[in-house]
Amino acid sequence: MQNDLWYAIPLILSVSLVYAATRHEDMNLIWRHAIRAGLWITGLMTLILAVLFVVTMYLV
Amino acid sequence: MTRPTEPQETLDLKDRIFAGMLAWLIPGAGHFYQGRHAKATIFCVCILGLFVFGMVIGDGRVVYAQWQPAKYRRWPFLCQVGCGGPSLPALVTSYRNADSFFNSEMYVVPDWRNPGQDLPSDLDKLHNSLNRRFEMGTVYTMIAGLLNILVIYDAVAGPAYGLQRRKPRDEEDKSPKKQDAEDKPKDE
Numbered sequence: 067m068q069n070d071l072w073y074a075i076p077l078i079l080s081v082s083l084v085y086a087a088t089r090h091e092d093m094n095l096i097w098r099h100a101i102r103a104g105l106w107i108t109g110l111m112t113l114i115l116a117v118l119f120v121v122t123m124y125l126v
Numbered sequence: 127m128t129r130p131t132e133p134q135e136t137l138d139l140k141d142r143i144f145a146g147m148l149a150w151l152i153p154g155a156g157h158f159y160q161g162r163h164a165k166a167t168i169f170c171v172c173i174l175g176l177f178v179f180g181m182v183i184g185d186g187r188v189v190y191a192q193w194q195p196a197k198y199r200r201w202p203f204l205c206q207v208g209c210g211g212p213s214l215p216a217l218v219t220s221y222r223n224a225d226s227f228f229n230s231e232m233y234v235v236p237d238w239r240n241p242g243q244d245l246p247s248d249l250d251k252l253h254n255s256l257n258r259r260f261e262m263g264t265v266y267t268m269i270a271g272l273l274n275i276l277v278i279y280d281a282v283a284g285p286a287y288g289l290q291r292r293k294p295r296d297e298e299d300k301s302p303k304k305q306d307a308e309d310k311p312k313d314e
Contacts, residue, residue: 091162091289
């Protein structure tokens with residue numbers, strides 16, 4: 067599928083993993099923190115996408 | 127009731143400054159030096175992966191250092207240089223004003239001057255051929271550089287939340303509140 071949103075996936079994975087790994091030393095805690103951070107980023111970006119989508123609908 | 131104090135675990139960061147410099151030069155190398163191999167692998171794969179992916183989608187042209195003229199100053203390089211070694215060739219090609227890097231156009235500063243009236247410059251052609259991949263590649267390499275700054279900090283000062291360990295499940299279940307409830311004598 068041709069969609070620029072695919073470019074976000076490696077970024078979300080890497081950012082959440084690296085961020086979590088700089089917070090903790092224990093691998094279990096790193097994985098848990100990374101999953102939480104990844105979900106937060108995805109949720110926030112989805113929310114922003116929805117807001118922008120609604121705004122552009124009214125602008126057209 | 128006071129709990130017996132647990133012996134404090136410490137993390138041997140060896141020579142912190144050297145580890146920080148290694149971490150800047152090659153993402154993850156500082157942690158390898160400190161013996162923190164799992165984290166080093168995560169940093170190396172994630173950060174170098176982002177940087178290389180950004181370079182690939184940007185045809186190797188998204189990382190370059192340019193300061194003059196001010197209109198074409200390459201601000202993203204300030205973030206990209208956080209990645210250390212992989213971004214350093216850009217400084218070399220810029221300093222030497224080279225038009226090739228090992229027989230390729232990687233890291234070379236694109237010419238912004240128009241060769242003639244209405245003729246596109248090299249930079250125009252680059253944007254035209256790469257289209258949005260130029261910006262995508264720039265963002266990927268910038269984020270790789272910014273993430274490596276967190277990694278350098280981790281190599282120098284250790285993890286931000288200290289040496290917490292995950293509690294075993296049976297210990298988690300017996301949190302202080304639950305423990306108190308269990309200890310209370312029943313009225314019945």
